[in-house]
Amino acid sequence: MTNRPIGIFDSGVGGLTVAAAIKKHLPDESFIYFGDTRHTPYGDKSRDTVQTYSREITEFLLSQDCKAIVIACNTASALAYQKLVKKFPDVPIINVVDPVVNYVAEHAKGKVGIIATRATTQSGIYKKSLLAKKPKLQVVSAATPLLVGIAEEDFTHTDISRGAIKAYLNNDDFSKLSLLILGCTHFPLFQTEIESFYEGKTEVVDSPELVAHHLKSVLVEHKILNEKEREKASYRFYVSEKTKAFSRIARNFFGENITLTEKVLS
Amino acid sequence: MTNRPIGIFDSGVGGLTVAAAIKKHLPDESFIYFGDTRHTPYGDKSRDTVQTYSREITEFLLSQDCKAIVIACNTASALAYQKLVKKFPDVPIINVVDPVVNYVAEHAKGKVGIIATRATTQSGIYKKSLLAKKPKLQVVSAATPLLVGIAEEDFTHTDISRGAIKAYLNNDDFSKLSLLILGCTHFPLFQTEIESFYEGKTEVVDSPELVAHHLKSVLVEHKILNEKEREKASYRFYVSEKTKAFSRIARNFFGENITLTEKVLS
Numbered sequence: 446m447t448n449r450p451i452g453i454f455d456s457g458v459g460g461l462t463v464a465a466a467i468k469k470h471l472p473d474e475s476f477i478y479f480g481d482t483r484h485t486p487y488g489d490k491s492r493d494t495v496q497t498y499s500r501e502i503t504e505f506l507l508s509q510d511c512k513a514i515v516i517a518c519n520t521a522s523a524l525a526y527q528k529l530v531k532k533f534p535d536v537p538i539i540n541v542v543d544p545v546v547n548y549v550a551e552h553a554k555g556k557v558g559i560i561a562t563r564a565t566t567q568s569g570i571y572k573k574s575l576l577a578k579k580p581k582l583q584v585v586s587a588a589t590p591l592l593v594g595i596a597e598e599d600f601t602h603t604d605i606s607r608g609a610i611k612a613y614l615n616n617d618d619f620s621k622l623s624l625l626i627l628g629c630t631h632f633p634l635f636q637t638e639i640e641s642f643y644e645g646k647t648e649v650v651d652s653p654e655l656v657a658h659h660l661k662s663v664l665v666e667h668k669i670l671n672e673k674e675r676e677k678a679s680y681r682f683y684v685s686e687k688t689k690a691f692s693r694i695a696r697n698f699f700g701e702n703i704t705l706t707e708k709v710l711s
Numbered sequence: 712m713t714n715r716p717i718g719i720f721d722s723g724v725g726g727l728t729v730a731a732a733i734k735k736h737l738p739d740e741s742f743i744y745f746g747d748t749r750h751t752p753y754g755d756k757s758r759d760t761v762q763t764y765s766r767e768i769t770e771f772l773l774s775q776d777c778k779a780i781v782i783a784c785n786t787a788s789a790l791a792y793q794k795l796v797k798k799f800p801d802v803p804i805i806n807v808v809d810p811v812v813n814y815v816a817e818h819a820k821g822k823v824g825i826i827a828t829r830a831t832t833q834s835g836i837y838k839k840s841l842l843a844k845k846p847k848l849q850v851v852s853a854a855t856p857l858l859v860g861i862a863e864e865d866f867t868h869t870d871i872s873r874g875a876i877k878a879y880l881n882n883d884d885f886s887k888l889s890l891l892i893l894g895c896t897h898f899p900l901f902q903t904e905i906e907s908f909y910e911g912k913t914e915v916v917d918s919p920e921l922v923a924h925h926l927k928s929v930l931v932e933h934k935i936l937n938e939k940e941r942e943k944a945s946y947r948f949y950v951s952e953k954t955k956a957f958s959r960i961a962r963n964f965f966g967e968n969i970t971l972t973e974k975v976l977s
Contacts, residue, residue, distance in 0.1 A: 483755070483757075484755070485755065489749070489750070489751065491749075590860065590863075590864065591857075591860045591861065591864045591866065591871075594856065594857045594860040595857065598856065598857045600857065600874075600875070600878060603874055603878065604870050604871075604873070604874035605857075605870075605871050605874035605875050605878065607870070608866075608869055608870035608871035608874060609866070609871050612864075612866060612869065612871065
């Protein structure tokens with residue numbers, strides 16, 4: 446049955462940017478989203494902890510009959526993807542790093558910047574993957590953990606977010622970039638603010654778009670794209686702890702009548 | 712031996728405000744500080760997790776021959792104090808909540824506000840303790856978790872901190888307060904900014920001062936105040952992960968030549 450839902454998860458609201466891109470590019474697909482708001486941010490947690498949370502959420506999504514899993518969280522992509530692929534070999538699992546690395550390795554024409562959580566930055570996943578494909582690429586990276594908190598508190602498009610963007614990016618390392626990778630799915634919530642900061646001179650890579658396109662190719666490849674039995678797509682949202690920001694941002698992307706359930710896994 | 716050090720711990724830099732007050736009021740006392748920067752913030756973690764971290768840190772501090780323990784973290788005070796007192800009955804353990812509650816119950820002349828992490832707010836510890844002493848007191852509270860991140864990123868006294876203070880406090884609940892309790896040891900780092908926000912009309916309770924005074928009385932009571940064998944007090948700092956903010960803030964309070972060691976407990 447190809448009309449089974451896609452499972453998407455993140456530590457909180459960040460993955461909603463990926464879910465929104467999936468809705469846009471794959472309008473016939475249903476999905477179940479799990480936001481681990483109780484444990485956000487993942488970016489300061491150990492590898493073991495992130496792997497445990499990711500496994501529990503994946504098990505839950507598979508118990509809900511999901512046909513594919515999207516790890517819509519860079520920290521979990523960096524720390525838990527390999528482990529999940531080994532643990533669940535029968536289901537297509539995609540991460541948010543690979544599609545971005547492929548795009549950037551192809552399109553970068555000068556210095557590339559990466560901003561991410563501390564855990565993702567320390568994992569070095571973007572830098573290593575990019576340099577493996579393009580050894581001479583100039584790559585700078587920085588941990589910008591406060592942006593996660595600002596997104597989770599729903600303080601985007603305020604003096605707070607503008608101040609933090611300037612504090613993190615207004616330096617030599619991050620000037621004159623060809624491309625900036627938002628290495629955390631929370632960060633597209635700051636996309637227009639960051640583009641304004643760079644006055645349109647730096648391409649702020651649209652990771653959710655790239656992930657949605659990659660997901661489509663994976664669904665086609667596995668012959669599970671919902672083509673034959675089209676029906677109105679449905680979206681279900683689970684959070685490990687209800688927060689105002691999650692409700693507001695989810696409703697902003699997906700409308701007032703979303704189904705939002707609190708679900709504690711551990 | 713009364714010249715043994717005092718053990719102080721927090722999830723990160725916040726407890727340094729308490730350590731600084733202890734240095735000021737008890738200049739002959741040495742201390743060992745543990746900042747659990749790897750696990751910061753505690754404010755979004757479960758009771759079990761905070762109890763486990765607190766127990767491990769206390770065991771470490773006692774292994775370093777500490778004569779008393781100061782839980783310089785409101786979340787750990789709210790979630791782990793009782794458990795630590797039971798687990799380590801032979802050592803005086805003080806928390807940062809009780810001295811503040813005693814002061815406020817005595818001095819409040821109108822509405823009292825509390826800002827804290829989500830976990831401390833949800834525990835209701837300040838509100839419950841205050842109402843137990845003064846049932847008719849009007850008490851409002853709010854979770855202001857982003858202030859922890861701002862302090863850990865060393866963004867106090869910037870547009871970011873001013874914006875966050877306004878976003879959290881500029882509302883009816885928090886107007887016309889008699890007293891504001893900073894229910895997180897990170898928040899005294901915003902003391903002057905919050906006082907400016909209230910234009911000096913609301914007393915922002917100086918919790919570190921109150922805790923230092925309480926510690927002194929406990930040391931006197933247990934006859935372990937360092938009076939007989941005075942010598943130059945020494946300060947040692949441990950963190951579970953070295954961060955720029957911790958080094959900078961610790962040096963700011965205690966001078967350039969501090970001893971700072973990374974120590975992973977679990």
